[in-house]
Amino acid sequence: MKARVSERNLKMLTKSRDSVRFFLALSMVMNIILGIGLVSQSKEIIFVPPENKLQVWFKGSEISRSYLEEMSIMFAHLLLDKNVKNSHFQHLMLLKYVYPDSQGRIQAKLFNDEKRYKKENLSTTFYPRKIEVNTDKKVVTMRGNLVTRVAERVVTNEDKKFRLKFQNEHATWYLSNFQLNKEEKSDG
Numbered sequence: 001m002k003a004r005v006s007e008r009n010l011k012m013l014t015k016s017r018d019s020v021r022f023f024l025a026l027s028m029v030m031n032i033i034l035g036i037g038l039v040s041q042s043k044e045i046i047f048v049p050p051e052n053k054l055q056v057w058f059k060g061s062e063i064s065r066s067y068l069e070e071m072s073i074m075f076a077h078l079l080l081d082k083n084v085k086n087s088h089f090q091h092l093m094l095l096k097y098v099y100p101d102s103q104g105r106i107q108a109k110l111f112n113d114e115k116r117y118k119k120e121n122l123s124t125t126f127y128p129r130k131i132e133v134n135t136d137k138k139v140v141t142m143r144g145n146l147v148t149r150v151a152e153r154v155v156t157n158e159d160k161k162f163r164l165k166f167q168n169e170h171a172t173w174y175l176s177n178f179q180l181n182k183e184e185k186s187d188g
Contacts, residue, residue, distance in 0.1 A: 061168055065133045071097075072133075072140040072164050075175055076126055080146060080162065083123035087114050099167045099174035106178075123149045126162065138166040146180070158182060 078094040091110040098106050116122065128144035146160040160180055167176035 063135060063138065063166070063168070063173060065135055067173070068133050068135065068138070068140050068166060069131055071166070071173070071175075072131065072142060073128070075164055075178065076128060076142055076162055079178060080124055080126035080180070082117065084117050084121060087117050094175070097175050099169065099176035102167075102174075102176045106175075121151050123152075125149075126160070128162075138168075140164045140166075 075094065075097070078090045082090050091107075091114065094110070095103065095107060125147045126142075126144055127147070128142045130143040132141045132143075134140070140163070142162040142164075144160065144162070146156070146158055147154060148156040148158075160182060163177075163179045163181075164175060165177040167174050
């Protein structure tokens with residue numbers, strides 16, 4: 001009697017095991033099909049920069065003009081609107097968005113800026129006038145006035161050109177370089 005009950009329980013357990021195996025195999029096959037479908041699709045992924053005012057997207061190595069513009073405004077603020085008290089914090093915020101291969105070089109540049117700001121008691125504010133976006137090269141050029149103060153007294157008010165370069169890695173867009181130059185005056 002016990003043998004029959006044990007044999008019946010064994011058959012039920014075997015059927016249950018086989019059912020579970022079947023559903024696991026079916027689940028794996030469906031996941032593989034869905035994965036292939038996702039990889040083969042080309043769709044836009046929406047990224048939202050801080051204080052987003054426009055729609056932003058990227059698709060493969062393409063990126064929206066508005067995303068580059070919005071991120072450049074944020075980076076210009078972090079890099080150029082600073083003083084002795086906030087420069088370290090703003091640099092830490094910026095480093096979160098820096099391309100990994102550029103981290104060391106940019107961090108050294110920011111550290112030297114911090115030392116200079118402390119030594120000279122500087123503060124700067126950038127007032128952008130014009131923003132040009134090159135989506136092919138992933139470069140944004142901002143033109144505007146950079147006001148420099150020493151101990152709250154304005155010492156310079158210069159036209160500057162601020163260039164930012166972006167780079168994509170693993171579906172994330174990073175700042176890979178920036179440069180601030182005097183604006184060349186054109187005749188005419």
